[in-house]
Amino acid sequence: MLDPRITSWILEFVLRQPAEDWMANELLFALPLPSPLSPRLKKILLLRRLSSDLSRPSLSARTLLSLELIEELERYAGAGAPSNSLAAAYAAVAVECTTRFLRERSDDDHGEDFFDAVNRIWNCRVADLERSEAAGLFSPALREARREMEEAIVNPVVRVGLTGRDTKKAALDAVRVYLEEAEKEMGPPYLEHLAKAVCEEWMSSGTGRDGSVVELYEMLRNLLASQGERGRYEGLPDGNTAKSSGLLGFDNYEDSVLGRDKDAPEQGAGKGPNNDDDAIARPNLMNQDPSDLEHVEENRERASLSFVDKGTKDGNPGTTTCVGDKRDCAGAPKPSLMDWNPTARTFEWDEDSIESPSENSPDPSNKLHLPSAKRREISLPLEDNKTFVKRRRKKKWSSLEEETLRKAVERHGVGNWKFIKSCHPEIFKDRTEVDLKDKWRNMIRCI
C-alpha cells in the first residue's frame, strides 16, 4: 500500500487539476483514500465540489453545504472568522437557491415551492446557522437577504423584484471569487513543490544517475528524510500561514495519522465516518455523501450546529430540512411579535388588524407591511371569579394556508401540529396548532 502521505499528495494534485470530474473520479478510484482524511484534503475535496458546481453550472443545497463545511473545517483549525468572500458566497448561494423557485415556477405552482424554500433555507438552515458556532457565516448581507425573503413571502411586489434579479449570476460570481481566493491562499499542490525539489536535486547531483524509477524513488525518500518539513520548500506557506489559512498542513496530517496530533480537537478513538481502520475506496468522490466529510470531529458536543441536511445530499429541493429529525425549525427563541399566544383566550383581535392583507388588499403596495396582530385585553371578571372569554373572530382559511398544511402533513405526518406551525411561522401566524389540527380534520372530512 502506498504511504498515506504520498496518497494524500497525489489526491491533492489530482483534485486540483482542471480535469473534468469523471476523469478525476477515474484517477481517484484507483487510489485508496487515506483514513482519516486530513483537513487539508477535506477542504480540497470541498473546493473541488464547488468548482464542479460552478462548471455545470448548478448551485444547490449541496453548494451551500460545501460552503458550510469549509467554514467548519477552518473554524476547527482555528482560523477565526470566515473570510468575507466565503460569507458573501454563502449569502449569494442561499439567495439563488431560494429565488430560482420563483423563476422556475410552473403554471400550477402558486409559489408554494418558493415558500417552501424560504422555510427550508431561511427559517431552518440560516436560523440554525445564526445560533450555531458557525455564526461567522451570518454576515450582514445574509441578514439583509433573510429580511428580503421574509418580506417576499407576504409581498408579491418583492417577489417580482426577486424574479427579475439575476441571482444565479451573482451567486456564481461570488463562488468563483471565493474559489480563486481559496486556491491562492492554499498555494500550489504539494506534489508540484516536491517535483520541483526532485528536479533540482537531479540537476545538482551531476553524473552517475541511471534515471530509473527506483533511483527516483530513492531520491524522493532521501529528500523527504532530509527536508521533511514542507515549509522548507520555496513558495510553500509555512506553518503559520497554513494555520491562518484555516487548514492544517500535511505535517499535521501526518501527525494525526501517527496519533501525534496535539492541536486537533479531540478525535475520540479516531473513529468516525471516515475513520475506518482500512483505507476507504470510494468510486465517486465528487458525489460522495457530504456527510462523510461532515465531521471535523465526532465527539465534541455541537448543540446547535446541525449543518448536514441528510435530505439534501442530492441537492434536490423539497426533501430538505425539518424532515425526520423533527428539529424545531423556528428553533429556540422566537421573540417575534407576530406570534400570538394561542392560550390567550382572554384577548380579542383588533378589528382592524384581523384581515389578511393577501386576501383583502387589492393594491399590492398595501401588503408591504403586515398589520401587527394587535389585540386588546377584554377579560371581564365575572361574579364567580371566572373570566369572560371572547371567541376569536372567525377567519376563513386561505388557499395558501390549506395547501401549506396539506404539504406539511404529507411531509411531516398527521399529529405534528406544533412542529408544522413552527416550520411555517409566517403562513400560520394567525393559527394555533389546534387550529391546524381542526382544519386538517375538516379537510379530510371533505374527502
Place this chain on the structure above:
DNA sequence: CTAGGGTTAGGA
C-alpha cells in the same frame, strides 16, 4: 401537546 367532543358564527 394532541385528540376528540362541544360550541358558535355565518351563510344558504
Place this chain on the structure above:
DNA sequence: TCCTAACCCTAG
C-alpha cells in the same frame, strides 16, 4: 333552521 367551518375545552 340547518349545515359547516372555525374555534374552544379538556382529558390523557
